[in-house]
Amino acid sequence: MQMEEATVRQLVKDAESLAGKEVLLRGWIRNNRDQKAFGFIALNDGTHFNSIQVVYEQEYLSNFEEVARLGVGSAISVSGCLALTPEAKQPFEIKASKIVVEGESPGDYPIQPKQHSREFLREVAHLRPRTNLFTAVFRVRSLLAFAVHRFFQERGFIYLHTPIITANDAEGAGELFRVTTLDPLNPPLNEEEKVDFSRDFFGRKTNLTVSGQLEAEAFVLAFRKVYTFGPTFRAENSNTPRHAAEFWMIEPEIAFADLNDNMNLAEEMVRYLITYLLDNAAVEMEFFNRFVEKGLLERLEKLASADFARITYSEAIKLLGRAKEKFVYPVSWGSDLQTEHERYLTEKALGKPVFVTDYPADIKAFYMRLNDDGKTVAAVDLLVPGVGEIIGGSQREERVAVLKQRMGVFNINPQDLWWYTDLRRFGGVKHAGFGLGFERVIMYFTGVNNIRDVIPFPRTVNSCDF
RNA sequence: UCCUCAGUAGCUCAAUGGCAGAGCGACCGGCUGUUAACCGGUAGGUUGCAGGUUCGAGUCCUGCCUGGGGAGCCA
Known part of the structure; x- marks a missing residue:
């Protein structure tokens, strides 16, 4: 049976009414802490600022070992049951019944679950979002x-x-950014031996606004x-x-x-x-x-x-x-x-x-x-x-x-x-x-x-x- | 462009001119409810680059590169 895909945004909004229901989430691992027979994944699916805690247990996952080894940044799909956890840090979590690895992230993924300097994150601007x-x-x-x-x-x-x-x-x-299709090494020259912009793309000097x-x-x-x-x-x-x-x-x-x-x-x-x-x-x-x-x-x-x-x-x-x-x-x-x-x-x-x-x-x-x-x-x-x-x-x-x-x-x-x-x-x-x-x-x-x-x-x- | 501070492990930072280190991360192992988890272990370095001073330079000097902050310009 195809389960309907949910988003963290929906879960946050309707956690109460979805309690006990099966949901499917897809997203990226922000943090993964495994223990002997169970582990916790902080999953962010991009629809909400908050990440969701996914609990996975050896007893219910055929690929427990694989999941436990997954690094920060990996992409997964999670099927599981939404459980309210009023006594914990987070209001609810997902008890996983199935986790599919969509895209692994090896150990040299530069973003760690800790504070990085803004300067460093600018150097990995493709990952900082x-x-x-x-x-x-x-x-x-x-x-x-x-x-x-x-x-x-x-x-x-x-x-x-x-x-x-x-x-x-x-x-x-x-100062302006010049827009030109002239060859900078060999531009056409006018009678005064200056660059002849009348022969540029627009027939005149142009720039970005x-x-x-x-x-x-x-x-x-x-x-x-x-x-x-x-x-x-x-x-x-x-x-x-x-x-x-x-x-x-x-x-x-x-x-x-x-x-x-x-x-x-x-x-x-x-x-x-x-x-x-x-x-x-x-x-x-x-x-x-x-x-x-x-x-x-x-x-x-x-x-x-x-x-x-x-x-x-x-x-x-x-x-x-x-x-x-x-x-x-x-x-x-x-x-x-x-x-x-x-x-x-x-x-x-x-x-x-x-x-x-x-x-x-x-x-x-x-x-x-x-x-x-x-x-x-x-x-x-x-x-x-x-x-x-x-x-x-x-x-x-x-x-x-x-x-x-x-x-x-x-x-x-x-x-x-x-x-x-x-x-x-x-x-x-x-x-x-x-x-x-x-x-x-x-x-x-x-x-x-x-x-x-x-x-x-x-x-x-x-x-x-x- | 000018002034100023900085650049050491993947990240954040230590190291009086005298053996280049820690925490985190990675990797291996342990742990029955963790939440920047915790505990044990392993690997990881052209100390931004090029010169110079010195018996000896991460450390001092010169130049360059890169980044932060301040100023100018502006939104």
Whole structure:
């Protein structure tokens, strides 16, 4: 008789009613402890953070010896009876009547039933999803991605796929990855003996996108509310726990909206995501709270209920000027906030997430709307304790004349972005948006403090393994 | 890119300039309810790489490589 296959997720949910029933499970061994005539296997079947204890006995298994020798990492199918064990560490276990070895794992399997360093696990990135930490991290990553879509879809946003390959060279958001089919050893040359990109695949210089914002602005003037959620590429030589060459960014854009609407959206979104996680990943969050960052849950619950702070850049400068803290970098109006300043603001002065708005125009991008004072732009950064900047956004400059003047200041030829200025000519309205670093949100919500540990196969400077 | 710390067994780490070790893992054996099981035994090393100082270098010096942390850039 073919037994119906069960999952650990189902068992956890319906343990009471399934007690005494025969079930079939398939999964991977996390730990195997054999004794003379019986043994215990911690089995993880991938459907739940928790592993299930399988009890096997010589008396009931024809292949007891084989099972007892199975190493960590081996794959098996288990048929057995679900037994409630209220007095034990685990609420229930499986008494095996049959175990089929699906795939053995020899003694050089690198993952042991103990704590490994994150650095070591990065070197075995193909196996690390079989550890508790990465099981939890990538479950949360998946849940958060879904929550992002749900948040926007519930509010009538259109999900927009902006191009991965672009010819936009104008935004200045960091170094670009060139996309080319030219032979690097023998490229075609023009009359000036320089590489002739007109003979490249697209007939021009192209690169991987550093942001979908400009394209999102085109769509927001048709759909009113749009968001992008996709990979982004920066060829920066950044060596920090917060930067990757390939990461995912969420970029909502809203029309008929100003900077305040923008912040309201950002705040509502961050809160929504936290609440979603606490409601849907309780086991994983409890794990992070215990083993990754003590007090994480308390911090997030507080975050979900308290308002974020909002201060202008000029207020922030005053606040920093009055601080007793000794800063390495001087605080002065006109220069960008240093990491130590941002940390002081969000961690010490205010002790919660803070929107800093209205930065000096000189240190922000050309597309940000010039304020009436002529000195600042309607920009906003969201700073959070521990991680720093997770959101950067602005109200966009919708006035053609001002936009062109600002392009001039930044040495951008308006012809190169003719379509972008066109958007202002034809029914342009005030609009705003922001970019949210998806990985930084995961870091912030899980306490995992290195971006390389929240990306399945991270790409960073000098590292593109797997 | 700059500053800083580190690199010793598969993993986590010890070793005053003087015999290269432990715990875990692996392998072999024991154990009637374990749960990072426990107990006994065995194997396992070009001390990141290349030079140098020294009677003698894992240890000191120089360069390089790799990794962590900090800074810049940013999400």
